[in-house]
Amino acid sequence: MTTATTDAARSFRGATAGNRSPxxxxxxxxxxxxxxxxxxxxxxxxxAAATFGEKFCVTSSMADAVxxxxxxxxxxxxxxxxxxxxxxxxxxxxxxDAVAATLPVNLLSITPVQSVAEQDAAWGKxxxxxxxxQCCALRKVVPLAEALAGYEAWATGLRRAETKNRVIAxxxxxxxxxxxxxxxxxxxxxxxxxEQYVVDNNVxxxxxxxxxxPSIGCAPCTRRVAPGDDxxxxxxxxxxxxxxxxxx
Numbered sequence: 001m002t003t004a005t006t007d008a009a010r011s012f013r014g015a016t017a018g019n020r021s022p023x024x025x026x027x028x029x030x031x032x033x034x035x036x037x038x039x040x041x042x043x044x045x046x047x048a049a050a051t052f053g054e055k056f057c058v059t060s061s062m063a064d065a066v067x068x069x070x071x072x073x074x075x076x077x078x079x080x081x082x083x084x085x086x087x088x089x090x091x092x093x094x095x096x097d098a099v100a101a102t103l104p105v106n107l108l109s110i111t112p113v114q115s116v117a118e119q120d121a122a123w124g125k126x127x128x129x130x131x132x133x134q135c136c137a138l139r140k141v142v143p144l145a146e147a148l149a150g151y152e153a154w155a156t157g158l159r160r161a162e163t164k165n166r167v168i169a170x171x172x173x174x175x176x177x178x179x180x181x182x183x184x185x186x187x188x189x190x191x192x193x194x195e196q197y198v199v200d201n202n203v204x205x206x207x208x209x210x211x212x213x214p215s216i217g218c219a220p221c222t223r224r225v226a227p228g229d230d231x232x233x234x235x236x237x238x239x240x241x242x243x244x245x246x247x248x
Contacts, residue, residue, distance in 0.1 A: 020152060022179050029181055033172040041185035044171055045074045048153055048183045055152040056183075057081055058105075059144065062095040063216045065204040066197055067157040067186060068105055076104040081147050081154070084109045085139040086116040087128070087218035095206045102204065110147045112139045128220050132236060136244040139218075145178055153181035161190050162215070162232060217244070 020028075028051065036044050048056050057079040058071050068080050082096050100107040112119070119127060119138060127135040148154055158169050175182040186194070198205055208216050212224035214231035225234040232242065 025152060025179070025181050026174050029172055029174045033170060036172050037170070038188075039171070041070060041189070042074055044183060044185040045071050045155070048155065048181075049075045049078075052151075052153045052181070055150070056155070057108075057148070057151050057153075058155045059083075060096075060099070060157065061216065062092050062099065063157075063206050063209060064194075064198065065095070065099045065103065066194055067155065068099055068103055069201060069203050070185065070197070071155055072103050072105045078105055079151075080105045080107045081144070082107060082109050083140055083143055083147075084111050085218050086112065087139070087220055089206075089208060089216065089219045089222075091206055091208045092216060095204060098204050108147065110143050112143050114138065126220070128218065132221065132239065132241055140244050148178055148180055151180065153183055154178075155183045155185060157186055158184040159186050159189055159194070 032047065032051075036047060039047075056075075058068055059081045060068050062082060068078075071078050072080075080099070084093070084096075096107065096109065099105065114122065119135075123134070123138075124130060127138070154175075160169055169184055169187050171184055171187045173182045173184070189197075197203065206213075206216055212226075213222060213234060214225055215235055216222055217235050221236050223234045223237050225231060236242070
């Protein structure tokens with residue numbers, strides 16, 4: 001990030017830094033979105049850190065630690081939010097714990113209001129089968145919205161190469177549902193770029209990725225994917241569901 005860009009970002013913060021209205025946040029997206037669209041991931045992160053300070057965090061599904069590694073190399077001590085749905089693979093929890101132990105991050109493990117047992121009692125057993133959208137809402141969408149309440153911007157690992165539904169994902173966008181600036185530093189990265197970053201930086205990867213799970217969600221709703229198939233075809237297989245609701 002150039003000195004001029006950094007200074008401009010800091011100047012744009014003004015006296016309202018850390019306490020902006022939705023209108024001011026949307027103005028930031030409008031002002032900077034096009035300029036940052038083709039910027040390197042590190043520059044995007046530097047801008048977000050300079051603009052939002054402690055009001056900027058990272059979210060991670062722990063399929064790998066690429067985003068957490070990259071952001072923490074620019075902003076050591078960054079908050080990394082992980083949604084512990086109660087349905088995760090043991091390997092995912094292990095990856096979360098390894099990230100917390102080895103990277104300079106402040107890992108925040110967020111849990112839903114209801115345990116799985118309490119949800120079963122209130123909504124019926126295995127809600128992920130009978131109403132997967134409601135299950136995702138209760139165990140992912142609502143907890144994340146609550147966890148992000150104190151932030152102005154959040155970084156996601158969203159990449160356009162992952163699925164056709166994410167092709168239009170901007171590097172810098174406005175999440176109207178959450179009232180937050182959504183930063184996707186890796187949006188333009190290819191699968192090959194991710195793999196190269198992992199190799200070059202010895203980044204932690206969820207072992208399930210090497211066992212046929214290129215996209216990892218909750219254990220009951222994720223299956224292995226055959227070589228050559230859509231990487232996300234193992235999510236909610238056999239249904240029309242393609243997203244949990246966080247990015248829609």
